[in-house]
Amino acid sequence: MTSTAAPLDLLLLPTWLVPVEPAGVVLKEHGLGIRDGCIAFIGPRDAALKLAAREVRELPGMLLSPGLVNAHGHAAMTLFRGLADDLPLMTWLEKHIWPAEAKWVDEAFVRDGTNLAIAEQIKGGISCFSDMYFYPKVASECVHNSGMRAQIALPILDFPIPGASSADEAIRQGIELFGDLKHHPRIKITFGPHAPYTVCDANLEKIRVIAEELDAVIHMHVHETAFEVQQAIEQTGERPLARLARLGLLGPRFQAVHMTQISEDDLALLVESNTSVIHCPESNLKLASGFCPVERLWQAGVNVAIGTDGAASNNDLDLLGETRTAAMLAKAVAGSATALDAHRALRMATLNGARAMGLDSQIGSLEIGKAADIVAFDLSGLAQQPIYDPVSQLIYATGRDCVKHLWVAGKPLLDDRQLTRMDEQQLTATAIAWGQRISGHSE
Structure with missing residues (x-):
């Protein structure tokens, strides 16, 4: 399930991993490894922990799915x-x-x-x-x-x-x-x-x-x-x-x-x-x-x-x-x-x-060789308990405020709910200024 010629750049260890392909599968206590922006490993947690990785992220209570x-x-x-x-x-x-x-x-x-x-x-x-x-x-x-x-x-x-x-x-x-x-x-x-x-x-x-x-x-x-x-x-x-x-x-x-x-x-x-x-x-x-x-x-x-x-x-x-x-x-x-x-x-x-979009060979599922476009949803909150089927809980009982991390091509764009490459305060201020201009309230 992996090529281990070189250390992984990042190893993610969630509670649940939902690859989407094959359909209907939920992997519990599995790890996902990323190398050079692509998914290089998917396998049981025990096997994952034996791999060399530059960074390891424990994601307890979280569900990993394709972005x-x-x-x-x-x-x-x-x-x-x-x-x-x-x-x-x-x-x-x-x-x-x-x-x-x-x-x-x-x-x-x-x-x-x-x-x-x-x-x-x-x-x-x-x-x-x-x-x-x-x-x-x-x-x-x-x-x-x-x-x-x-x-x-x-x-x-x-x-x-x-x-x-x-x-x-x-x-x-x-x-x-x-x-x-x-x-x-x-x-x-x-x-x-x-x-x-x-x-x-x-x-x-x-x-x-x-x-x-x-x-x-x-x-x-x-x-x-x-x-x-x-x-x-x-x-x-x-x-x-x-x-x-x-x-x-x-x-x-x-x-x-x-x-x-x-x-x-x-x-x-x-x-x-x-x-x-x-x-x-x-x-x-x-x-x-x-x-x-x-x-x-x-x-x-x-x-x-x-x-x-x-x-x-x-x-x-x-x-x-x-x-x-x-x-x-x-x-x-x-x-x-x-x-x-x-x-x-x-x-x-x-x-x-x-x-x-014609991109299904690159993204859309968690499969080895595809781009590491991955989202981590935090299902540990009170409103998600108890969890019988984590995918049902994701769709029917979870809001976007539970999105914890997001990677595109293996690069973090959201880390613990914080944007890594964009200034949220500045974006908000700019949007407010546009709203004032358009509504005619600005000087």
Whole structure:
């Protein structure tokens, strides 16, 4: 279970280790060794203690799992958190969010908002996230400096957006950024056509061709609301997912975000194309957008990952809480208490997200040779006792305040709840200052 040619850089000794792959396994009193940023050992504690290691960390009462993977979000929108609540999607977008973006979004906004989002996600046990927002080069710089892992989706719409005057310019910027970061160990550039109702066929075809040439992922809001689907049918006679299939976009490199409206024909297209679905339950609930039928998708063989969406519509980037909501909602939608059990919910928040991003050979499970993207959850608290199944306790009885440590590629980004590379006080002060400016309370 190990290669012991050289000393381990770090040996972790938790009470429980949940590798996610193989499915349903909980290893008690095992150790995990890290060397050169990768997992080099998993085995019983007794065997682990015989290994040479530069550092040994005892983690009593803690559960080690793969770092959580937040498969959809708009990081910089943390600075719009709570700006326009309790509104339907199109009213929220057209009357509030889009005007606020036009007024406030620039490189400084994206830098400060993305850093705030990264810090919040690290403290919540997230080691990898997908971001789809303006000035993606700035967001990439934030990710690079933070030590986190991310998929950066270049936003593309038919009309001008902050940082790009046209779809063609956004695509050009995307190609350039893809080339610049092609060999970055922690950043993957993808293309993010916003939604079927904001991107025309001609631009979608351009994106498809370029994505195929670069072997890049496409990340897109699809079937977020019944209104979106109905409007498309009235205007074109075609459901948006069928249109995307006709244009050749669906496939293992396509991430369909939201998918609250799924007919039998839609399901068949998802299965046949091996398209991934990104489920954002709390945003969908808050905007009354509908319910993604997760269990139905899962049983059909569709890869379903989970995302928080942006803090402007959620209002947090708490993937552990999101996963609990997803598990509960899946049961209600399926009418079955056995739908999306705790172990599958954790898989959805880790390995399924990695698979959707094309990163499952590197992250998403604790396996020898994979990157050491690892989170330690402290289950020793009063509210987690007694513990019969630690994964059930993690999903149903644990909040993100129990996240104790986080490593990405073996490097600590959170140590005993403290950020190691970011200044939490400064981030908070900066966010407060932005809030005062946006609300008009500043001088």
